[in-house]
């Protein structure tokens with residue numbers, strides 16, 4: 001039997017680009033169906049991430065026009081990672097394979113053919129990897145590549161130059177649903193699940209319309225989340241840095257005692273004041289790193305839902321596209337504060 005493919009697409013304020021790219025995704029579904037690689041039950045699943053513009057209206061219109069388009073809406077904006085997760089979890093019980101991709105046309109959708117081929121050849125996860133980043137600004141390229149290296153140095157298993165364009169089989173997603181963490185960094189979490197995986201290379205283009213939602217501030221936040229959700233190495237580094245500074249000061253103390261005995265006691269207190277200030281700074285920094293982890297633990301312990309779906313473009317009770325199985329991975333109670 002041919003696999004059912006769901007293309008999962010997070011959308012946040014994408015009214016400019018959606019009318020352009022939606023047709024491209026539909027065409028891809030048709031092409032793959034005609035090539036006999038996927039079932040005609042395949043769908044393009046849009047996830048509206050609390051957009052403030054007409055994105056949801058556009059998705060609803062598309063769903064009315066063609067049954068291959070379906071959509072879900074999050075109750076509010078929760079960020080790219082949560083939107084992708086919501087789509088994947090929604091899709092996992094209804095299809096055999098998912099491909100997640102941004103809706104702005106930056107990632108080459110023709111790589112999907114090769115992804116599906118790899119799946120048919122036995123891979124359960126296929127990572128889309130950017131072969132060139134020519135269209136990105138130098139700054140974006142530099143920071144992004146530096147970030148992958150930093151992650152690797154922290155012991156996080158990530159695929160170099162892979163973002164969130166990937167094929168994941170429903171089988172892997174069912175296992176992935178057991179990863180209940182609320183600090184999401186999908187590209188670091190998927191490799192943890194295992195299964196046979198491979199990469200497919202593609203060229204990244206310019207955004208077709210609209211603007212990027214990842215300014216430097218958000219990129220840094222994602223980078224920080226990526227490291228702290230997947231590695232405890234920074235805490236260990238803080239420990240060793242502390243040890244090193246302690247050793248240095250110990251040598252200093254011995255020197256001061258010897259100097260005092262020799263009658264050459266240090267005259268100025270300025271140097272002392274500098275050291276005290278420096279140590280104060282070091283301690284604050286280290287507490288900050290540890291605090292970051294405590295903050296993460298705080299969020300994890302609360303186990304709030306990672307996404308809440310408020311609307312679907314189909315009637316869940318009546319439609320045959322819906323299999324009657326609403327077993328989401330989120331079983332948490334919600335608290336209000």
Ligand code: UDP
Nearest residue numbers: 010011012049079080083102103212213214
């Ligand atoms: N996105 C989202 N929620 C957000 C921000 C972005 O769902 O809060 C979506 C957005 O619509 C796009 C994808 O995530 O499909 C990637 O965003 P963008 O293209 O702005 O990032 P960039 O490619 O510039 O890193």
Ligand code: MG
Nearest residue numbers: 102104106207
């Ligand atoms: Mg983009």
